[in-house]
Amino acid sequence: MLTLIATLLSACALATPPAPPFPTFVLVTQDPNASPTPTPFQPSANENTLIPSYTPAPPITNTFTATATLQPTATFTLEPTQPAINTTAPQVTVPPVANARTNYILYVTLDFANHTLAVDETIRYYNTTGAVLTDILLSVQPNRFGSAVFGLNSIAQDSVSIASYNLSGQSLSISLPQALQPNAATTLTLNFNLNLPSKSAEGLFGYDFNQINLVDWYPFVVPYNGGWVLHDPMPFGEHLVYDSSDIEVNLKADASIVIAASAPAEQNGEWTRYRLYGARTFTLSASDEFLVAESAVGSVKIRSYYFDGYKAAGESILYSAVQAVSLYSAKFADYPYQTLAIVQADIHDGQEYDGLIFLASDFYSQYGGGARNNLTTIGVHEIAHQWWFGLVGNDQALEPWLDEALSAYTERIFYEYNYPRYGDWWWQFRVDYFGAQGYVDSSIYDWGSQRAYVNAVYLNGAHFMEELRLRMGDADFFRFLKAYAAQYAHQRATGAGFFAVARANTTADLSDLIAKYFSSAY
Numbered sequence: 219m220l221t222l223i224a225t226l227l228s229a230c231a232l233a234t235p236p237a238p239p240f241p242t243f244v245l246v247t248q249d250p251n252a253s254p255t256p257t258p259f260q261p262s263a264n265e266n267t268l269i270p271s272y273t274p275a276p277p278i279t280n281t282f283t284a285t286a287t288l289q290p291t292a293t294f295t296l297e298p299t300q301p302a303i304n305t306t307a308p309q310v311t312v313p314p315v316a317n318a319r320t321n322y323i324l325y326v327t328l329d330f331a332n333h334t335l336a337v338d339e340t341i342r343y344y345n346t347t348g349a350v351l352t353d354i355l356l357s358v359q360p361n362r363f364g365s366a367v368f369g370l371n372s373i374a375q376d377s378v379s380i381a382s383y384n385l386s387g388q389s390l391s392i393s394l395p396q397a398l399q400p401n402a403a404t405t406l407t408l409n410f411n412l413n414l415p416s417k418s419a420e421g422l423f424g425y426d427f428n429q430i431n432l433v434d435w436y437p438f439v440v441p442y443n444g445g446w447v448l449h450d451p452m453p454f455g456e457h458l459v460y461d462s463s464d465i466e467v468n469l470k471a472d473a474s475i476v477i478a479a480s481a482p483a484e485q486n487g488e489w490t491r492y493r494l495y496g497a498r499t500f501t502l503s504a505s506d507e508f509l510v511a512e513s514a515v516g517s518v519k520i521r522s523y524y525f526d527g528y529k530a531a532g533e534s535i536l537y538s539a540v541q542a543v544s545l546y547s548a549k550f551a552d553y554p555y556q557t558l559a560i561v562q563a564d565i566h567d568g569q570e571y572d573g574l575i576f577l578a579s580d581f582y583s584q585y586g587g588g589a590r591n592n593l594t595t596i597g598v599h600e601i602a603h604q605w606w607f608g609l610v611g612n613d614q615a616l617e618p619w620l621d622e623a624l625s626a627y628t629e630r631i632f633y634e635y636n637y638p639r640y641g642d643w644w645w646q647f648r649v650d651y652f653g654a655q656g657y658v659d660s661s662i663y664d665w666g667s668q669r670a671y672v673n674a675v676y677l678n679g680a681h682f683m684e685e686l687r688l689r690m691g692d693a694d695f696f697r698f699l700k701a702y703a704a705q706y707a708h709q710r711a712t713g714a715g716f717f718a719v720a721r722a723n724t725t726a727d728l729s730d731l732i733a734k735y736f737s738s739a740y
């Protein structure tokens with residue numbers, strides 16, 4: 219979740235001097251080489267064009283036959299590293315496959331007007347834990363809103379109905395009739411209904427008068443790390459931890475509804491199909507009032523979904539997104555997905571998901587031009603999470619700095635390369651105004667308020683990253699970030715892993731920096 223309390227941000231934004239004229243740009247819908255106005259500062263010769271070449275995953279050779287009752291002939295194509303799968307097969311032992319990701323296939327009928335969904339979900343789960351599993355734990359976030367919201371109609375393992383499960387709060391624990399051996403795979407099928415709640419002022423999930431947001435909306439198997447990892451929710455900070463997975467969503471909705479989603483839409487018979495590879499979670503937002511502006515960075519389509527009256531802001535954040543995706547792709551790793559959706563919503567700040575971010579309507583209404591505003595800072599922060607959350611995962615509850623400190627500091631990198639004169643403004647507006655303090659490696663449970671949590675994890679985290687960069691030097695620092703993104707792509711990084719890669723890329727002694735900013739020794 220984002221950073222700053224909206225009221226404080228607003229006050230701070232109003233105190234900001236007028237920004238210089240925003241560079242003009244032309245929205246491009248087709249040109250794959252669409253380029254923003256040339257940046258005023260070029261970091262190095264090989265980044266004279268900040269348009270990276272991005273090659274989407276190669277066409278898929280394996281075929282996955284879904285057992286979903288609504289579309290038995292559907293095929294789900296897997297990335298080449300995965301074995302062919304037949305979900306109709308009983309539990310089988312497959313050869314050990316590095317990165318054998320869990321597959322999700324969902325058939326979803328959305329009744330926008332009545333805020334309801336009927337869902338068939340098929341989960342192909344690979345036991346890569348090394349342990350014999352006698353149970354499987356799924357996260358079911360909609361059930362936190364009550365049994366009136368999440369209605370589980372049936373659940374089966376390898377086509378055998380399961381009667382022994384425990385659905386309580388956010389967790390669905392399934393006792394397996396047959397233990398799942400290491401390197402074996404099994405298929406779970408669920409049928410459920412969602413009767414969406416009215417969206418709360420603080421949250422995203424549910425329906426608003428003109429919008430439905432589906433975030434963390436389907437049951438997913440939580441990571442296993444000597445035990446199932448499903449932390450308690452907190453009022454602030456994210457508590458969920460995700461393995462990287464492949465997700466296919468087949469959707470039926472009224473044609474008048476515009477869908478913003480984590481992946482590109484394709485026709486699949488009477489369904490609209492979305493396929494997302496190597497992601498933590500699939501998110502969508504639906505509205506009968508969305509307006510859309512579109513651009514691209516290489517083959518990555520970027521769309522801004524905004525509401526009537528917010529055209530300038532909707533196009534501005536699209537422009538910033540082109541800048542951000544271009545720069546981050548050059549500095550960290552290729553953008554991990556095929557598309558990016560930026561979605562206006564009635565929330566307090568911003569929220570990241572794979573291939574889709576939400577930004578507060580207040581940022582759109584406060585927008586007055588230029589790049590010195592919440593819309594831009596928070597927007598490029600949430601886009602940074604595509605790398606530091608989506609591509610490189612982490613335990614968001616226990617080590618939130620791994621995605622939040624890095625995304626906060628990535629804002630600084632964004633301004634440095636795109637608006638170098640705004641560097642001091644950024645430090646003051648985003649960090650020092652609030653007083654950065656506290657251990658960077660705090661968990662979401664360590665602080666009594668969001669302000670204190672953010673000051674430590676995000677803001678002191680940004681100062682730590684700046685000092686780390688000064689200590690290492692730019693060449694080693696950016697080589698380190700690329701190596702870190704490569705090593706932990708589609709995995710979950712840890713603090714120990716972060717520093718191991720850092721030390722592999724520098725001869726500098728980091729121990730005093732770690733002692734200054736961290737409670738752990740690393």
Ligand SMILES: [Zn+2]
Pocket residue numbers: 219220221599600603621622625
């Ligand atoms: Zn964040």
